[in-house]
Amino acid sequence: MNADTRPLLEVRGLCVSYGKVEALHQAGIEVGAGQIVTVIGPNGAGKTTLLSAVMGLLPSRGEIVFDGEPQPRPDVEYLVTRGMALVPEKRELFGEMSVEDNLVLGAFQRYRRGERDYRDTLEEVYALFPRLKERRAQAAGTLSGGERQMLAVGRALMGKPRLLMLDEPSLGLAPLIVREIFRIIASLRERGVSILLVEQNARAALQVADYGYVLEMGEITMHGPAHELATDPRVIEAYLGLGKHQERLAP
């Protein structure tokens, strides 16, 4: 396999245990450069665990290769410098600080490495999210749910990531704002950002994604191109079925 076709992120045989309970069993996924890959699945299937383990927030066993470099002990700070970013489900904003300070801190690692152009990146993020520019001086904690999600994504983009991992970006948002968020996700691909998207909103996720995985009970049970998954009767039955509202509880 040559460097061009090699995926940006390769995860093989990833296992994560909370005590004796195995939350993730032999999970394997790949995210190619410039791709949007989604992981769908029910509550508690281990989707958040998968992202946290890849980011190095949780101890795991298995193989994680990012940009051709194996990560035997994934380390958050290091992975951030290598171009990985995670927007967690809880957003983890700096609530007491202004919107602009939140964004500027997204560029902390780049600043530390001597890249002093974060003002330019800030303008790009404001162009993507004009709402954030209007509220730049406001404390992040006072934003609405949709604005908080925009800020979390914008803050991650300030680090100019090559792989952006989004955990339930539509969670708790009004349908109109969900559509807006997915429109922005699709537009990020055009900027060359690869995206790993974890969603319970399987319909929207499969619409925007190139490739999809189904995670159930800590195991990958199905995978394939997103449009094929969207027409797979098992997926329709379990995740796209009409009128089947899934519980929106924390995983």
Added chain:
Amino acid sequence: MDSSIALILTQDGIVNGAVYVLLALALVLVFTVTRIIFIPQGEFVAFAALTLAMLENGRFPGTVWLVLAAGLAVCVMEAGALVARHDWRYRLQVLGWNLAYPLVLWALAATIDWREAGQWGRIAFTLALIVPLGPMMFRVFFQPIAAAPVLVLLIVAVAVHVALVGLGLWMFGAEGYRTLPLWDENFLVGPLRIPGQAIWVVGASLALIVLLAQFFSRTIYGKALRATAVNRNGARLMGISPNLAGRLTLMLSAAIGAVSGILVSPITTIYYDTGFLIGLKGFVAAIIGGLAAYPAAAAGALLVGLLESFSSFWASAYKEVIVFTLIIPVLFWRSLRTHHVEEEEE
């Protein structure tokens, strides 16, 4: 008590209070960023004052050995971590700051006659000795247990404090010292005689506070420390390592402590164990701010300073008792107005 005595006591209270303000701010800073209730804060004050006194008297400051030993300990610990992780990215930085730098300090201490170096030269060298102790201390004692509960961190902080007081006795002896004032003149304003040093204390404290405020509101590193205090997980996701934040915070706290020590030592005789009492008063002030609010902590520090000077006039034997008793009504008041906060709140 007539008004002129009240004025003199107020002046005393403000001068002492200014130093407590600095210490209270340092304690709040360290606690919010690292969750350590930093008992050894006072040691930076005493060690800076005594190091300066040693240099004035032309004696070799024992602090040099402390920096060398702490630097060596950091090197050993980092070497262990480097071998375990096969991560050699920071080796030169580690060796530079923890081995080469202390050796340079040692060479300077041994070769220069510091009695001839002038007051500012001695102050600069004192700062160069005390400030690196902060990050080194964090690396050796606190970084390995950074995720431990607050109580464990507090116990380690107390242990570090006790060890440092012992080392202080060994390095500086049991004798107390005063250092030369930065400004020897006195000014008569009405009934008040204001010593130049008092002006220095208040002025330098104010300047340092303004500087810190600028650092936290303008610079990206200052913002990173605030971010770590507000949301540790969020900060990690931005690549702000809690270890880096901890080292930076203790460097600031050591610098604040050292400056306080240099400012007060011409006014108060400093012994190897004086730091604890001064630090504890800063702590009372920090508690008034709930270990979280800077303005409240600063106001509390001024209150402590004033209370101390007035109680030393009315009941001098009980002045410490009165100051420390303040903590009881403050805790009571705080317990009434703060509601229980869940541990993991967004």
